Amino acid sequence: MSEFSKCAVCQKSAEQKCGGCFSVFYCSKEHQITDWKTHRKDCFPFKICEDPHLGRYLKATKPIKKGEKVLQELPLVWGPLQHTKPVCLGCGKGLNSQTCRPCEKCGWPVCSERCEKSSNHIPECSFTTAVGKRITIDVFDAPHPSYQCITPLRCLYIKQNMPDIWEKLDRLKSHCEERKKTEKYEQDKYFVANFLRSFFQLEEVCTDEEILRFCGIVTVNGHEVPLKKPPFVAVYEKTSMFEHSCKANCCKTFTAKGEVLITAGVPIEKGDHLTICYTDPLWGTPNRRYHLSESKFFWCVCPRCSDPTEFGTYLSCLRCKLKECDGILIPETFISENVTTPIIWTCNACNMQIDDEEAQNIVEHVGRDLQAMDKDSTSASKKFLEYYSNILPTNHFYLTDVRLALIEIIGMELEEGLSGVSDDDLHLKLQLCKQLSSLVQILAPAENRLMGTILFEQHAAIAEIGRRRTNFGEEGQGDFYSTLQEAKRILTEAATLLKNEPEEIREGKLYKQAKFALDNMEIILANFVRANKETLI
């Protein structure tokens, strides 16, 4: 049955929908064209909904294809992370004694005349000069406490001077009541609110609670933006409404201009909630949930957290303690609210049981060993994997963590790079990449940066294996050709996943390398076909 509604321009009955958002109707193409100037700023493939448990969230108004853009927006406010070494308050980049150039008016560090005059720097500059003070910062190798107040101060400036932006910031969740019970709230009260109000003589202008609310808004809605070293924090309007899921369907990245860019990481159906992952998707369930409860003030009960096997990956489980048994110890649940009833872990093969405390002790012990391990060493990582494979299931988060590091360091330790590693290490790299990409596909299919990086490393191992096959004379030639084609296929996939990453970050650089390598592969493959026309037929 066709849907009828009113034309957004003339209010007559209309059947045609805007193809971008599927939410606005038009009676004719002409009226759609007339309305585009107004509608384009609200044309998104989602609508904002509300729920008593989630608060506001976004629901898809049409099917969204994998890779399709969902949203791109500039921040409402950005500033240094709360604990940061001195950074330029114009552009956000890290400073040292040579690159720092105190602002002539207020003394806050900037890196150039341009940054001194940048509108970004106006808030702290105007508050400082208004009280006739000057800031002096001359220690650059440690976090500087004065920076804690910059982002909340910028919020205050917006509240006082930019009502349109403040209206949007003001609607965001700050979880002040929940935060009041935390140590962090007390620290913010002392180091941010008290400091700001007394240093900038704001006692009559704003209350502690107001400043603590700014801190809450930034904590709950802030995104760490890795475009600079160190990263900065930014709060976006619509992006703040994405719900969290430990298996999200959207992928988040940033443009060089500091905009957030959200794309569909998997195909999304009309009516699906749009989700991003607020935490590290490769952490175990207890760690992810704890992190979310501490920073975002909710206990996640998403389908992944509700399934103790995490979709059959056993990422947070243990191996059965019995030597002769190759089963997995699985807890009854990771999301119990009843703290008084102990959780039992049961082996899925022999039914042997341990309690939660014992399980936690084992995990903590392995965690301590991992902390002490040299993560840049191939041999230490290999030893760790070998030893702990007897205690932890194949995909356990600690083993996964080591594998992720290992796929990058195999070859990096040597001057010759991958061409210098042994055949065994090369095949190990390939096997680990395959294992990791299968795991990420199940747990975090929308994490394009992660998957793109793994596939990039996978292509590198395959290409090197192919290159070594050319040493086997004619016999190896056919192998070389098919291996290079396989490497090209994987690299094309990696490049597709990394194509939105800005050059400022590692994955953006990998994308550039991937494009270059793909062009080279084309040439090598074409030359090979030309030279081996007869053999290949």
Ligand SMILES: C[S@@+](CC[C@H](N)C(=O)[O-])C[C@H]1O[C@@H](n2cnc3c(N)ncnc32)[C@H](O)[C@@H]1O
């Ligand atoms: C960045 S905001 C998201 C927008 C928010 N719902 C609102 O109304 O403004 C983060 C907050 O949303 C809520 N939230 C997001 N995802 C959630 C989830 N999966 N389960 C429960 N609460 C969630 C929590 O209150 C969290 O602190």
